[in-house]
Amino acid sequence: MVGLNHYLALSAVLFAIGLYGALSKRSAVVVLMAVEVMLNAANIALVAFSRYVVPPLGALAANQGAFSGQIFAIFVITVAAAEAAVGLAIIIYIYRTKETVDVTEVDLMRG
Amino acid sequence: MGVSIAFWIFATMAVAAALAVIAVRNIFRAALSLIILFGAVAALFFTLSADFLAVAQLLVYAGAIAILILFAIVVTPNFQFANRSNKLWLPTLVAAALVLAAILVGIFRTAWRTTTPADLPTTGDIALALFDQRLGFVLPFEVASVLLLAAIIGAIAIVREK
Secondary structure (H helix, E strand, C coil): CHHHHHHHHHHHHHHHHHHHHHHCEHHHHHHHHHHHHHHHHHHHHHHHHHHHHHCCCCCCCCCCCCCCCCCCHHHHHHHHHHHHHHHHHHHHHHHHHHHHCCCCCCCCCCC | HHHHHHHHHHHHHHHHHHHHHHCCCCCCHHHHHHHHHHHHHEEEEHHCCCCHHHHHHHHHHHHHHHHHHHHHHHHCCHHEEEEECCCCCHHHHHHHHHHHHHHHHHHHHHHCCCCCCCCCCHHHHHHHHCCCCCCCCHHHHHHHHHHHHHHHHCCCCCCCCC
């Protein structure tokens, strides 16, 4: 029977894959894609906690934080949409000024 | 039982798609794998009876964000076929493996107080919890709409031709 630990382990694996991609890739677009993988992994963990750990249905009258995991995931999706829009706008601007989206060549703020 | 089978199918699909995102050489194919990952995560939300989130995931991620990423790949052409790693890929791999090990140890050594949930749709209950007068999330909801407006204006301001 699949339970909480299965979803959390899947979330951890996806998060680690996304972390590796976000830190090791040279294309800014791929870095952004890896960040989206990490956000999705976090969402899986939030929804799994919301289903298995907090009191699920019927606890709303006494409101013991039922469904706060799913509500957090809704806000994560909202912020991810804003982040993708602004991030890709920044990538397009960098491409326009430097003719590249290689993050190793964008070193204006290097000390 | 059916939920378990669905979990294993979509979990395998999600991990394979995530690996393809970072391993495939062609960036365009990496973006298409990312769309498969978004779909698999939406299906996993269905197995967690989070029906509203599953549909929102399909609309926002597989719809809007996927299109944005494909658009960004198309307008930044000369880097399209080089999903390359930087010099630090080996230390990064070790660091990611260590993070994964730490999280897994944390997951499996914690005695979670789980309940046996009912397989019911949750959309109505989410709405009630989100907009509850006393303990709801009305202010964060409004702040989120302001954030989206700021993101729209910011994105337009950044890419507009001077």
